[in-house]
Amino acid sequence: MKFLHLILRSFFRSKRRTVLTILSITVSVALIAILQSVLATLDGFANNPDASNRIVVRHKVSITNMLPMRYEDWIRQQPEVEAVMGLQWFQGVYIDRRNFFPNFASEAEYVTAIFKEEIVDYSDAQYRDFLRDRNGCIVGKALADKFGWKIGDVISLQSEIFPITVRLTVRCIFRSKRPADEMGLHFNYKLLEEGVFYMKGRTGNFFVRVRHPDDVPKLIERIDRHFRDAVEPTFSETENAFQLEFLKMMGNYTTIIQMITGAVLVAILIVTANTMAMAIRERTIEISVFRAMGFRTGQILLLLMGEGVLLSILGGVFGLGLAWAMAGAIRNVAGTFLPYLQNFTIDFGTMALCFQATLGVGVLSTFIPAYRATRRPIVDGLRSL
Amino acid sequence: MNGEPIIRLRRLAKSYYRETLEIPVLQGIDLDIPAGGYYALMGPSGSGKTTLLNLIAGIDRPSAGELDVCGFALNGLDDDELAAWRSAYVGFIFQNYNLVPVLTAFENVELPLLLTPMGRRERRERVVEAMERVNLMDRMENYPRQLSGGQEQRVAVARAIVSNPELLVADEPTGALDAKNAEEIMALLEGLNRDLGKTIVMVTHDPKAAHHARHQIHLEKGVLDRTVEVNR
Ligand SMILES: Nc1ncnc2c1ncn2[C@@H]1O[C@H](COP(=O)(O)OP(=O)(O)OP(=O)(O)O)[C@@H](O)[C@H]1O
Numbered sequence: 209m210k211f212l213h214l215i216l217r218s219f220f221r222s223k224r225r226t227v228l229t230i231l232s233i234t235v236s237v238a239l240i241a242i243l244q245s246v247l248a249t250l251d252g253f254a255n256n257p258d259a260s261n262r263i264v265v266r267h268k269v270s271i272t273n274m275l276p277m278r279y280e281d282w283i284r285q286q287p288e289v290e291a292v293m294g295l296q297w298f299q300g301v302y303i304d305r306r307n308f309f310p311n312f313a314s315e316a317e318y319v320t321a322i323f324k325e326e327i328v329d330y331s332d333a334q335y336r337d338f339l340r341d342r343n344g345c346i347v348g349k350a351l352a353d354k355f356g357w358k359i360g361d362v363i364s365l366q367s368e369i370f371p372i373t374v375r376l377t378v379r380c381i382f383r384s385k386r387p388a389d390e391m392g393l394h395f396n397y398k399l400l401e402e403g404v405f406y407m408k409g410r411t412g413n414f415f416v417r418v419r420h421p422d423d424v425p426k427l428i429e430r431i432d433r434h435f436r437d438a439v440e441p442t443f444s445e446t447e448n449a450f451q452l453e454f455l456k457m458m459g460n461y462t463t464i465i466q467m468i469t470g471a472v473l474v475a476i477l478i479v480t481a482n483t484m485a486m487a488i489r490e491r492t493i494e495i496s497v498f499r500a501m502g503f504r505t506g507q508i509l510l511l512l513m514g515e516g517v518l519l520s521i522l523g524g525v526f527g528l529g530l531a532w533a534m535a536g537a538i539r540n541v542a543g544t545f546l547p548y549l550q551n552f553t554i555d556f557g558t559m560a561l562c563f564q565a566t567l568g569v570g571v572l573s574t575f576i577p578a579y580r581a582t583r584r585p586i587v588d589g590l591r592s593l
Numbered sequence: 594m595n596g597e598p599i600i601r602l603r604r605l606a607k608s609y610y611r612e613t614l615e616i617p618v619l620q621g622i623d624l625d626i627p628a629g630g631y632y633a634l635m636g637p638s639g640s641g642k643t644t645l646l647n648l649i650a651g652i653d654r655p656s657a658g659e660l661d662v663c664g665f666a667l668n669g670l671d672d673d674e675l676a677a678w679r680s681a682y683v684g685f686i687f688q689n690y691n692l693v694p695v696l697t698a699f700e701n702v703e704l705p706l707l708l709t710p711m712g713r714r715e716r717r718e719r720v721v722e723a724m725e726r727v728n729l730m731d732r733m734e735n736y737p738r739q740l741s742g743g744q745e746q747r748v749a750v751a752r753a754i755v756s757n758p759e760l761l762v763a764d765e766p767t768g769a770l771d772a773k774n775a776e777e778i779m780a781l782l783e784g785l786n787r788d789l790g791k792t793i794v795m796v797t798h799d800p801k802a803a804h805h806a807r808h809q810i811h812l813e814k815g816v817l818d819r820t821v822e823v824n825r
């Protein structure tokens with residue numbers, strides 16, 4: 209501990225260099241923390257515990273092919289099934305593309321049964337109004353608040369997939385456990401069937417609610433086996449797997465994010481290594497004097513590595529602080545483009561991971577020049593004027 | 594002088610190698626220095642004075658021969674043992690003072706004590722004592738850049754003696770100082786030898802400085818030429 213004082217004094221020997229190095233680590237760590245949090249947030253969608261007893265059925269060929277609506281009759285008869293609902297991703301634009309939120313044409317009478325975990329709190333009277341009104345819609349509280357919608361307001365959504373615009377009356381506003389689950393809108397499926405001729409009796413997906421999560425694998429297997437030889441065979445998977453597939457349509461973001469993270473880590477490594485190599489080189493004589501006085505190799509390493517570790521600790525802490533401060537802004541800005549980021553947070557696990565990586569890089573980048581300094585003969589160091 | 598040799602060199606040799614070419618720097622050095630001795634190491638540039646001093650101080654290793662210093666056969670010690678030995682027995686004084694610029698005079702002098710199990714209060718007492726010895730009580734909180742060359746070297750002397758080593762080695766301690774400051778440092782070293790019984794080995798070019806020592810050792814092309822007693 210008596211060495212800590214020495215480490216601190218050396219640390220601020222060249223204040224400007226120290227500050228600049230810490231700043232560059234700070235920015236890099238903030239970038240890494242944000243990228244990794246994006247990854248963690250997206251992964252969260254594919255690991256949603258609330259979806260553990262839901263199955264999504266789609267056309268075997270692709271996510272954009274449609275299935276006959278009548279398939280749901282057979283599915284509903286399976287003993288493990290609690291509820292089935294036809295659902296079509298509508299991709300309706302509200303005024304401007306930037307106002308993006310997920311909206312679906314759903315079989316209205318099953319919406320609350322299927323999404324029991326998301327549509328938690330609503331008034332029965334409002335829900336009845338929604339069922340009665342073919343042009344009605346049910347929206348999450350957060351979404352309604354965002355655009356200032358109230359019961360009875362009329363909104364129009366222009367689909368980017370289908371050649372129609374629907375005019376919907378807000379009939380029911382629901383609350384969820386998490387704000388991110390309150391960003392969806394469901395409207396009556398019949399509206400899509402009437403407006404788009406080729407959607408008559410057809411739907412993109414069935415959402416199936418299974419009574420017990422343990423039954424999910426065998427039900428998936430049975431559904432696909434049953435429709436295997438049909439003209440339109442099915443592909444069933446857990447909702448989490450389906451979400452992952454959907455996310456992957458945005459590109460292989462995992463690889464991209466990990467590559468950027470790797471590159472930034474390398475950049476930190478180089479910056480820290482360079483700073484420490486300079487700091488150590490200009491102190492060659494001093495280090496030799498310490499060693500002549502009797503400081504042992506381990507003690508010299510401790511002194512020098514302490515500085516590198518301190519650099520990375522400070523850069524890491526400031527970087528995580530910066531990322532944390534930016535999380536709110538990212539939620540608000542990026543969340544409108546990418547609804548998946550509406551519940552973007554920088555969680556503790558990600559912070560710990562980033563901090564460890566930064567520390568590891570700090571140790572690594574200091575060890576090499578520090579170790580070399582201790583290997584050099586003392587008399588050489590003293591002569592290096 | 595107590596008479597017992599504190600430094601005992603036998604057939605000591607040191608060569609440097611440039612690729613496969615052997616460059617002999619010291620050859621067949623036999624030397625006994627008694628405890629409490631004050632020796633000036635003299636000779637032309639490149640004769641091997643610094644090399645010999647570094648071997649005696651245990652910061653370099655001989656190519657051949659034996660050296661016993663302060664009761665230890667240095668060849669038998671590994672690097673960490675040698676470091677521990679230096680911190681216990683040797684104080685260093687350099688031509689360029691070599692103080693740590695980011696530490697105050699006090700903290701510079703305290704450095705060698707950080708290697709001992711001493712507590713903070715005891716360290717402080719020792720530092721104050723050493724600073725009194727070099728008469729710099731009023732400069733303890735100054736940084737090296739706030740001191741004159743002569744003052745810096747006095748701080749360096751305080752640092753060399755603070756852990757109370759038996760042996761002081763000094764490589765041209767007055768080489769960077771003007772005559773007046775050089776005289777002061779010489780008086781300091783003489784006092785350390787006379788009053789505290791420190792054994793001192795000092796490399797110097799300066800005949801005036803060498804005159805303060807009790808013996809002068811002359812090196813010529815890596816060989817011990819002669820040792821003479823200084824008449825006063
Ligand atoms: N690391 C080294 N590699 C090769 N040769 C060296 C090395 N160190 C010293 N020498 C050579 O050893 C010889 C003696 O050097 P040393 O420094 O001991 O001389 P010196 O008597 O102290 O000289 P000066 O009075 O100039 O300080 C010189 O010729 C020098 O070039």
Ligand SMILES: [Mg+2]
Nearest residue numbers: 642643644796
């Ligand atoms: Mg020399």
